[in-house]
Amino acid sequence: xxxxxxxxxxxxxxxxxxxxxxxxxxxxxxxxxxxxxxxxxxxxxxxxxxxxxxxxxxxxxxxxxxxxxxxxxxxxxxxxxxxxxxxxxxxxxxxxxxxxxxxxxxxxxxxxxxxxxxxxxxxxxxxxxxxxxxxxxxxxxxxxxxxxxxxxxxxxxxxxxxxxxxxxxxxxxxxxxxxxxxxxxxxxxxxxxxxxxxxxxxxxxxxxxxxxxxxxxxxxxxxxxxxxxxxxxxxxxxxxxxxxxxxxxxxxxxxxxxxxxxxxxxxxxxxxxxxxxxxxxxxxxxxxxxxxxxxxxxxxxxxxxxxxxxxxxxxxxxxxxx
Amino acid sequence: xxxxxxxxxxxxxxxxxxxxxxxxxxxxxxxxxxxxxxxxxxxxxxxxxxxxxxxxxxxxxxxxxxxxxxxxxxxxxxxxxxxxxxxxxxxxxxxxxxxxxxxxxxxxxxxxxxxxxxxxxxxxxxxxxxxxxxxxxxxxxxxxxxxxxxxxxxxxxxxxxxxxxxxxxxxxxxxxxxxxxxxxxxxxxxxxxxxxxxxxxxxxxxxxxxxxxxxxxxxxxxxxxxxxxxxxxxxxxxxxxxxxxxxxxxxxxxxxxxxxxxxxxxxxxxxxxxxxxxxxxxxxxxxxxxxxxxxxxxxxxxxxx
Numbered sequence: 043x044x045x046x047x048x049x050x051x052x053x054x055x056x057x058x059x060x061x062x063x064x065x066x067x068x069x070x071x072x073x074x075x076x077x078x079x080x081x082x083x084x085x086x087x088x089x090x091x092x093x094x095x096x097x098x099x100x101x102x103x104x105x106x107x108x109x110x111x112x113x114x115x116x117x118x119x120x121x122x123x124x125x126x127x128x129x130x131x132x133x134x135x136x137x138x139x140x141x142x143x144x145x146x147x148x149x150x151x152x153x154x155x156x157x158x159x160x161x162x163x164x165x166x167x168x169x170x171x172x173x174x175x176x177x178x179x180x181x182x183x184x185x186x187x188x189x190x191x192x193x194x195x196x197x198x199x200x201x202x203x204x205x206x207x208x209x210x211x212x213x214x215x216x217x218x219x220x221x222x223x224x225x226x227x228x229x230x231x232x233x234x235x236x237x238x239x240x241x242x243x244x245x246x247x248x249x250x251x252x253x254x255x256x257x258x259x260x261x262x263x264x265x266x267x268x269x270x271x272x273x274x275x276x277x278x279x280x281x282x283x284x285x286x287x288x289x290x291x292x293x294x295x296x297x298x299x300x301x302x303x304x305x306x307x308x309x310x311x312x313x314x315x316x317x318x319x320x321x322x323x324x325x326x327x328x329x330x331x332x333x334x335x336x337x338x339x340x341x342x343x344x345x346x347x348x349x350x351x352x353x354x355x356x357x358x359x360x361x362x363x364x
Numbered sequence: 365x366x367x368x369x370x371x372x373x374x375x376x377x378x379x380x381x382x383x384x385x386x387x388x389x390x391x392x393x394x395x396x397x398x399x400x401x402x403x404x405x406x407x408x409x410x411x412x413x414x415x416x417x418x419x420x421x422x423x424x425x426x427x428x429x430x431x432x433x434x435x436x437x438x439x440x441x442x443x444x445x446x447x448x449x450x451x452x453x454x455x456x457x458x459x460x461x462x463x464x465x466x467x468x469x470x471x472x473x474x475x476x477x478x479x480x481x482x483x484x485x486x487x488x489x490x491x492x493x494x495x496x497x498x499x500x501x502x503x504x505x506x507x508x509x510x511x512x513x514x515x516x517x518x519x520x521x522x523x524x525x526x527x528x529x530x531x532x533x534x535x536x537x538x539x540x541x542x543x544x545x546x547x548x549x550x551x552x553x554x555x556x557x558x559x560x561x562x563x564x565x566x567x568x569x570x571x572x573x574x575x576x577x578x579x580x581x582x583x584x585x586x587x588x589x590x591x592x593x594x595x596x597x598x599x600x601x602x603x604x605x606x607x608x609x610x611x612x613x614x615x616x617x618x619x620x621x622x623x624x625x626x627x628x629x630x631x632x633x634x635x636x637x638x639x640x641x642x643x644x645x646x647x648x649x650x651x652x653x654x655x656x657x658x659x660x661x662x663x664x665x666x667x668x669x
Contacts, residue, residue, distance in 0.1 A: 068556075246665070249631025250590055278624035278661030279631070282586040285555055311665040319583035326554025326584070356583030360551070360616040 069293035071330045073109065074317060075240070075270060076102055078345070079130075080111040080145060082302025082314055084123050086349055092126040094348045096133040101341035102299060103137040106332045107317075111164065114145035115155040131158040143204055147178065149191045152201075162202040165189045167231055169224040170213035173244075177208075186230050193235035205231030206272065210241040210256055211248030211283075214307040221259035229263035238268050240296055243283065245307050246276030250286040257290045270294035273315050275354075276305045280315035281323055288329075295320055300342035301354025316355035318342060374598035376635045378414065380545070380575060381407055381622055383650070384435075385416040385450060387607025389428050390618055391654055397431040399653045401438040406646035407604060408442040411637045412622075416469065419450035420460040436463040448509055452483065454496045457506075467507040470494045472536055474529040475518035478549075482513075491535050498540040510536030511577065515546040515561055516553030516588075519612040526564035534568035543573050545601055548588065550612050551581030555591040562595045575599035578620050580659075581610045585620035586628055593634075600625055605647035606659025621660035623647060 079099050083090055095113075102110050112134060118125035127144070136142060143162040146152040155163055167185055168174040174182045189205075196203045209216075210224045228239045241260065248256075253271070260269060271287040271294075273280040284295055298314030305313040321333050339358055346353045353359060384404050388395055400418075407415050417439060423430035432449070441447060448467035451457040460468055472490055473479040479487045494510075501508045514521075515529045533544045546565065553561075558576070565574060576592045576599075578585040589600055603619030610618040626638050644663055651658045658664060 249628050251632045275661065276665045277627055278586060278621070279628055281583060282590045282628060285587045285590060305665070308665040312661060316583070322582055323554050323584055323587060327556045356580065356617060360581045360610070360613045 067289050068327060068329060069288060071293065072324050073294045074107055074320065074331055074333060075109040075294060075296045076107040076299060076317055077111045077296050077314065078299035078302045080114050082298040084114065084121055085303035085306060085313055088349050089123060090348060092129045095130050098341060098345050099134045101344060103135065103140050105337035105341055106334045108332060109141045109143065112142040112144055115151035116145065116147050128158045131160060146192055148188050149195060152192045152195055156199055156201060163196060164204045164206060165192055166206045166208060167227050168208040169219050169227050170209040170216045172215035173209050173213050176215060182227060190234050197235055203236045204238050204240065205236030206240045206242055208242045208244045211243040211252050212245055214245050221256045224256060225259045225263045228260050232264045232268060238270055238294065239264055240270040240272045242272035243274050245305060246274030246279060248283055249279055250282050253283045253286050254290060257287060257292065266291040270296060272296035274305065274313050275301065275315040276308055276311045276313060281319060284320060299338065300346050300358065302345065312354050318355040318357040322357045373593050373632060373634060376598065377629050378599045379412055379622060379625065379636055379638060380414040380599060380601045381412040381604060382416045382601050382619065383604035383607045385419050387603040387619055389419065389426055390608035390611060393654050394428060395653060397434045400435050403646060403650050404439045406649060408440065408445050410642035410646055411639045413637060414446045414448065417447040417449055420456035421450065421452050433463045436465065451497055453493050454500060457497045457500055461504055461506060467509065468501060469509045469511060470497055471511045471513060472532050473513040474524050474532050475514040475521045477520035478514050478518050481520060487532060495539050502540055508541045509543050509545065510541030511545045511547055513547045513549045516548040516557050517550055519550050526561045529561060530564045530568045533565050537569045537573060543575055543599065544569055545575040545577045547577035548579050550610060551579030551584060553588055554584055555587050558588045558591050559595060562592060562597065571596040575601055577601035579610065579618050580606065580620040581613055581616045581618060586624060589625060604643065605651050605663065607650065617659050623660040623662040627662045
């Protein structure tokens with residue numbers, strides 16, 4: 043077990059203020075970015091029929107989620123689960139005010155996405171060179187150049203772009219990742235036109251101190267309002283990491299209904315944090331999300347039945363007998 | 365690992381391992397005595413400073429703890445490690461001391477209905493009963509740890525007032541408990557509620573004498589523990605492998621897993637004295653014996669690379 047901790051920490055004053063009055067520093071409202079239908083399903087072994095994907099997305103819209111990552115315009119050879127990308131885009135019931143971003147790895151994917159009706163796209167950079175090489179077969183810099191083509195085209199087409207940075211708290215190949223490296227990549231994505239940067243703890247190794255230090259570094263380069271956290275629960279740390287992110291001013295959180303999507307780097311382990319568990323915590327904190335938790339749980343139950351798997355959400359598992 | 369220099373977080377946290385008692389008591393499978401003893405010995409080896417060993421309640425009520433005396437006599441007591449046992453009343457206390465206990469634990473509740481349903485008497489009546497125990501413990505030179513259940517919600521009453529919890533904690537502290545563990549028995553609490561609770565209780569009991577006992581039934585445990593640390597708490601209860609489901613929520617989890625707590629604390633640069641790999645060995649051992657999967661996420665995550 044590798045425990046990631048930080049060696050070069052300076053005292054953080056805000057913790058003293060936050061400790062006594064936890065409620066004061068927290069945002070009143072948090073936007074949840076639901077990644078279950080894309081990030082979640084992409085990392086599930088079972089292939090899901092198109093109509094099931096569409097129904098899942100429709101149920102999530104009904105549950106009040108403001109952003110639902112719908113599908114991915116990567117080549118179907120690479121990601122068979124997302125082969126029905128066009129049918130999904132055309133089949134979903136778009137709720138007014140809800141955004142349905144799609145992944146686009148390059149200009150070709152972007153063009154296909156727009157043709158299929160996408161109004162928002164997502165691009166994925168990494169904070170680790172080795173991870174970038176192994177994942178998309180090019181350096182971080184090369185990938186950012188590729189993405190510049192996308193953001194340029196998106197600007198012309200009036201399409202919003204969300205940027206993701208992977209491995210922000212640790213890399214399965216490189217181990218420790220420097221917060222400054224993450225800040226640089228986030229800054230590049232923001233400068234090229236991404237309206238929001240989602241920081242992903244890809245292997246879930248991060249702990250709250252590391253999250254705080256990361257956000258301090260990144261928010262020096264990108265306004266905190268334009269930052270989101272994408273925490274994985276592989277080591278059970280997600281909610282604690284999200285809590286500290288909220289205390290640091292973050293108000294956008296990525297999560298996956300039922301905790302769909304295992305970790306490809308840790309056999310049998312969990313991946314994405316479950317939306318139900320995040321919503322439970324946020325509502326308990328008095329933070330508004332617009333999400334209807336019972337309806338969200340219905341969506342989770344539906345997709346788990348379709349996948350023939352148990353939910354990874356603790357809230358969903360806990361049915362009080364009384 | 366370099367020590368993290370956060371001003372608000374404690375430098376050291378004492379982990380109270382409740383797996384062998386609270387954990388096993390809430391597992392359906394009956395565990396042989398030698399397995400219990402071996403588990404406790406492995407936990408001692410893993411560096412845990414406090415390990416709740418067994419319970420001196422009547423074996424009719426809790427068959428899992430029927431071998432209480434053999435367990436106490438069989439364990440390898442590591443110097444500097446405490447092995448508290450549960451004692452519901454004076455009779456249990458006397459049996460515990462006779463069996464070699466040097467520390468005992470008493471359980472109060474912050475909810476009247478819970479107290480009635482769980483131990484068939486009011487909170488006040490239970491506290492009177494406990495006064496007999498603390499009095500005898502004082503005379504015998506035995507330490508007493510007090511627990512308060514349902515501090516963030518009750519399966520029967522629903523919401524629980526922080527002031528009620530503070531009153532019960534204060535009573536336990538005044539009658540001689542050296543530490544009060546605040547238990548989110550059904551795991552419904554969230555960090556804001558935890559902060560509010562600790563503010564109320566720490567007005568009546570010094571924060572150094574407080575501990576948190578969080579259940580992970582709704583996945584909130586680590587977040588609740590984090591905020592407790594930020595508020596000055598430095599004692600955390602947990603259960604190896606997350607042993608012990610929730611009797612009030614069928615199939616749901618209960619205690620937070622010690623491995624996951626230790627992972628977070630070490631990541632924060634906080635010392636615990638715990639050897640995580642050895643702790644995980646203990647967790648693997650007891651899960652094999654119980655023929656169940658671990659509830660610890662850290663244990664589940666074995667990086668293939």
